[in-house]
Amino acid sequence: MRMLAVFAGLCLVFVFVWERVDMVRVGYHIERLKHDKVVLERERDELRVKFSALSAPGRIAKVASEKLGMGLPQQGQVIMVQSGPDGAPFPHAAPVQVQIAKNDFSGGRK
Amino acid sequence: MAGPLSRGRRYVVLLLLLCGFGVVLFRLVTLQVLQAAELTVKADRQHRKTVSLEGARGTIVDRHGKVLAMNIEVPSVFGVPTALDSPAKTARYLSPVLRVRTAELERKLRQDRGFVWLARKLDPEQGRRLERMSMDGIGVVMEGRRFYPKGPLLSHVLGFAGMDGAGLEGVERRYESHLHGEKRVTVLQRDALGRTVFPKGLTEQSPAPGHSLVLTIDEVIQYVAEKELEEAVTRTHAKSGTMIVLEPQTGALLALAISPRFDPNTVSALGPDRWRNRALTDAYEPGSTMKAIIAAAALEERVMRPETMVFGEHGRMPVANTVIHDHEKLGWVSFAQVIQKSSNIGAAKAGMALGDQRLYQYLQAFGFGQRTDIDLPGEAGGLLKSPRDWDRRSVASISMGQEIGVTPIQMASAIAAIANGGVLMKPYLVSEIRDTHGRVLKQTLPQVKRRVVSPETARTVTTILEGVVTDGTGGKAAIPGFRVAGKTGTAQKIDPRTGTYSASQFVGSFVGYAPADNPRLAMIVVIDEPHGEAWGGTVAAPVFNRVGEQVLNYLGVSSNEPVKLAMASESP
Numbered sequence: 001m002r003m004l005a006v007f008a009g010l011c012l013v014f015v016f017v018w019e020r021v022d023m024v025r026v027g028y029h030i031e032r033l034k035h036d037k038v039v040l041e042r043e044r045d046e047l048r049v050k051f052s053a054l055s056a057p058g059r060i061a062k063v064a065s066e067k068l069g070m071g072l073p074q075q076g077q078v079i080m081v082q083s084g085p086d087g088a089p090f091p092h093a094a095p096v097q098v099q100i101a102k103n104d105f106s107g108g109r110k
Numbered sequence: 111m112a113g114p115l116s117r118g119r120r121y122v123v124l125l126l127l128l129c130g131f132g133v134v135l136f137r138l139v140t141l142q143v144l145q146a147a148e149l150t151v152k153a154d155r156q157h158r159k160t161v162s163l164e165g166a167r168g169t170i171v172d173r174h175g176k177v178l179a180m181n182i183e184v185p186s187v188f189g190v191p192t193a194l195d196s197p198a199k200t201a202r203y204l205s206p207v208l209r210v211r212t213a214e215l216e217r218k219l220r221q222d223r224g225f226v227w228l229a230r231k232l233d234p235e236q237g238r239r240l241e242r243m244s245m246d247g248i249g250v251v252m253e254g255r256r257f258y259p260k261g262p263l264l265s266h267v268l269g270f271a272g273m274d275g276a277g278l279e280g281v282e283r284r285y286e287s288h289l290h291g292e293k294r295v296t297v298l299q300r301d302a303l304g305r306t307v308f309p310k311g312l313t314e315q316s317p318a319p320g321h322s323l324v325l326t327i328d329e330v331i332q333y334v335a336e337k338e339l340e341e342a343v344t345r346t347h348a349k350s351g352t353m354i355v356l357e358p359q360t361g362a363l364l365a366l367a368i369s370p371r372f373d374p375n376t377v378s379a380l381g382p383d384r385w386r387n388r389a390l391t392d393a394y395e396p397g398s399t400m401k402a403i404i405a406a407a408a409l410e411e412r413v414m415r416p417e418t419m420v421f422g423e424h425g426r427m428p429v430a431n432t433v434i435h436d437h438e439k440l441g442w443v444s445f446a447q448v449i450q451k452s453s454n455i456g457a458a459k460a461g462m463a464l465g466d467q468r469l470y471q472y473l474q475a476f477g478f479g480q481r482t483d484i485d486l487p488g489e490a491g492g493l494l495k496s497p498r499d500w501d502r503r504s505v506a507s508i509s510m511g512q513e514i515g516v517t518p519i520q521m522a523s524a525i526a527a528i529a530n531g532g533v534l535m536k537p538y539l540v541s542e543i544r545d546t547h548g549r550v551l552k553q554t555l556p557q558v559k560r561r562v563v564s565p566e567t568a569r570t571v572t573t574i575l576e577g578v579v580t581d582g583t584g585g586k587a588a589i590p591g592f593r594v595a596g597k598t599g600t601a602q603k604i605d606p607r608t609g610t611y612s613a614s615q616f617v618g619s620f621v622g623y624a625p626a627d628n629p630r631l632a633m634i635v636v637i638d639e640p641h642g643e644a645w646g647g648t649v650a651a652p653v654f655n656r657v658g659e660q661v662l663n664y665l666g667v668s669s670n671e672p673v674k675l676a677m678a679s680e681s682p
Binding site for chain 1: 176177178180181182183234252257259260261263329330333334337660663666667668669
């Protein structure tokens with residue numbers, strides 16, 4: 001009986017020590033994961049800023065005009081079409097607005 | 111074979127052991143009792159690490175969620191001069207990475223201090239290069255830095271945040287209490303290697319980041335406004351330019367452009383004159399654009415009707431020992447033509463028919479002489495004197511836009527009131543405040559300030575203002591396919607040297623809205639001190655035209671013109 005009690009006591013001590021050691025180990029692991037999370041979040045934020053800068057209207061307009069040779073449509077060249085070719089509304093469909101450019105485009109403002 | 115120890119030797123061993131234990135006991139008492147307090151503090155200092163945590167500053171986005179300002183963590187570099195062997199060598203290595211002169215770095219590293227900042231809030235790429243270098247006595251800490259990814263776009267509205275992260279101008283300043291993240295100090299335990307043993311804050315939440323702001327601004331409309339305004343200011347060699355685009359039905363700002371612009375990412379080299387939001391702070395004499403407001407008041411009070419005949423005095427009318435001139439010598443014209451031809455004499459007569467009290471009441475009702483209470487800092491109230499301070503010429507002067515100081519945002523709000531059928535709306539910029547999970551904490555709804563004129567009067571004024579564009583001074587504002595209503599203004603500036611109106615310095619402006627029958631946009635364009643021809647119809651109306659056309663197309667607003675499409679026949 002005494003032996004059993006000593007054994008149980010030793011087990012408790014072992015569990016206690018093991019728990020403390022494991023807590024520290026898990027603590028290190030959590031810290032490492034937190035650090036990884038911070039690094040990934042930092043990377044995500046950097047990419048967001050980069051994406052936002054690259055999608056700025058000014059940059060897109062510059063690339064469109066300088067690299068792709070595009071220009072703004074001249075006055076009157078953009079027409080919103082809300083009806084069918086015969087002048088009647090499109091049947092069974094909600095009004096759809098379509099932007100089309102006339103064919104006589106001869107270069108717009110840049 | 112060694113025999114048993116003699117008694118004497120046993121005593122010697124015992125004595126040595128006792129001495130040893132005595133030394134240990136003495137040291138134990140010294141450490142645990144005598145130096146207990148001091149060593150406890152030292153141990154705490156080594157084991158505990160006090161960390162100041164701050165949640166990230168909130169993001170600012172446009173009405174479609176496009177990022178306009180956000181925080182990212184960037185490296186700041188510090189040196190420990192006392193731990194360096196060769197400050198000169200270290201400075202030479204660091205100089206190209208930090209982009210700081212070697213001599214300056216060396217001077218800092220030679221200081222007799224334990225800590226010195228070498229460069230703060232660098233680009234992330236610089237931080238990565240520094241990590242690869244890994245030098246003794248040089249450390250890197252991460253700090254939040256505000257980025258404005260669109261550069262100068264919307265700079266006067268966004269403002270900027272300082273080195274410590276606090277908002278100093280614009281929306282950044284106005285909404286500082288919402289944008290800044292939570293600050294918290296926490297204590298962590300660390301081991302001999304400096305690693306955190308157990309994250310004490312495991313059960314605690316990280317400090318909450320600041321709230322995000324959703325603006326009413328549309329970045330595409332903002333870009334179009336800035337581009338066209340910049341072109342006009344450059345073309346006319348003007349001192350500056352201001353443009354506001356707002357939704358007349360709600361008062362929501364779609365764009366607010368100021369020229370010249372500045373980049374809030376590199377603001378330190380600029381002065382307040384460059385980043386001041388002139389649309390709110392600078393009052394100017396509006397000139398003939400005020401006639402649109404006078405017309406609304408006169409029609410509402412029925413002292414004038416569009417067809418009422420007004421004598422133009424052939425371009426010269428004496429008032430209170432002074433003479434009011436018109437640029438065009440008019441005889442009898444209708445009141446509608448008075449506005450369309452921008453007759454000073456006709457407008458003065460309308461003002462006189464109203465009388466000083468009613469004129470003053472309408473000016474106040476339209477919001478002049480008081481702040482619009484837009485959610486931006488630094489707004490001026492303009493200048494509207496009380497009638498008891500007016501002289502005998504004041505009614506005539508104010509009716510043609512002199513003796514009164516208005517800000518562009520006041521004039522834009524007033525014209526929007528006519529556009530939307532007679533209701534003055536409070537202009538606003540931030541539509542939503544959201545928490546870090548995207549939940550809406552506060553939503554701004556359009557706010558009616560007051561009704562200023564009846565819908566019938568607003569419609570009549572709109573018809574008259576359409577005439578300004580089709581037959582009057584505002585022809586260059588016309589947008590093919592759309593009905594446009596507006597008014598030109600050309601005001602002489604006061605020469606600060608003489609205190610009289612300058613013959614060479616003008617403010618050219620245009621206020622209007624489109625489509626006139628169902629306004630989607632109300633706009634004001636103000637060009638300050640253009641060189642050469644300075645008429646509002648020449649310098650400001652074309653900006654209205656170009657911005658108006660592009661923005662109406664962008665918004666998908668249908669034109670009034672019937673569309674004829676030639677359908678290609680199918681090939682056999």
